[in-house]
Amino acid sequence: MALLAFFAVTxxxxxxxxxxxxxxxxxxxxxxxxxxxxxxRHVGLVVAICALSDAVLITAGVAGVGAVVERVPAVVTVVTVAGAVFLLAYGALAFRRALRPSALVLGEDRAAVSARTVALTALALTWLNPHVYLDTMVFLGSVANRETGSGRWLFAGGAVLASLVWFTALGVGARFLSPIFARPGAWRVLDAAVGAVMVAIAAVLIAGL
Incomplete structure (x- = not known):
């Protein structure tokens, strides 16, 4: 019994x-x-979407869907192209905010306040990112299926918990940076960094086709 508990915890x-x-x-x-x-802005909604999406993808990977996706490269290619286009567009908007903050403050605030807009963006950044599929469904799924018996679902539960804890910590913890971002210049730096990250990821995706 103790041995089983040890393997479960492991x-x-x-x-x-x-x-x-x-x-x-x-x-x-x-x-x-x-x-x-x-x-x-809508932190709970964003965290819930990201964590639930990861939970669905990890569960699918453990259930064997990842192996199917791995055998159909066309699916990954389509998602890669769509994801790269979306990331480039989002990166362009981030650069626009960095270069013209005053021009985007009103429009961005109106759009960002909308829970629907935030939710759709979070869903797109998750489900149009092929790395998410490769990391969760393929990689985590393959590692989980090396575990015996119920071990693979315990592994999946651990990965799901890790996702939930990380996104919650990131979303909630970010508010402590608010005093720094009371200055418009800080937002310009952040948006420039976000734009660079989005464009870099899109470039990596395109280069990998």
Whole structure:
């Protein structure tokens, strides 16, 4: 019984560790969650969308969908192209905010206040990112399926928990940076950085086709 408990804890901890190692890396999702957290706009909604999306993808990967996706490269190609186009567009908007903050303050505030706009952006940054599929469905799914018995679902549970904890910490913790971003110049730097991240990721996606 003690041995079973040990393996259960090990599988769960492995899921948490590997899940965090994949999700903590700077990416489109994290940049968006960080920006919304600093602005304190619909943070709970963004965190819920990102964490639930990861949970669905990780579960699908453990259930074997990742192996199917891996065998159909056309699916990954389509998502890659769509994701690259979206990231380039989002990056262009970020650069526009950095270069012309006064021109975008009113329009951006009206759009950003809309929960629908924020939700659609979060969904696009998640589901149009092929790296999300490769990390969650393919990689985590393949690692999980090396576990025996219920170990693979304990591993999946650990990875899902890691995603939830990370996005919550990032979204909620970002508000502590609000005093720094009380200055317009800080927002310009952040938006320039977000734009650079989005364009860099899009370039990597296109280069990998």
């Amino acid at each position: 599988s769960f901890a492995l899921g948490v560790g590997i899940g965090l190692s994949l999700i903590v890396a700077i990416g489109a999702q994290n940049a968006f969650v960080l920006r919304q957290g600093i602005a304190r």
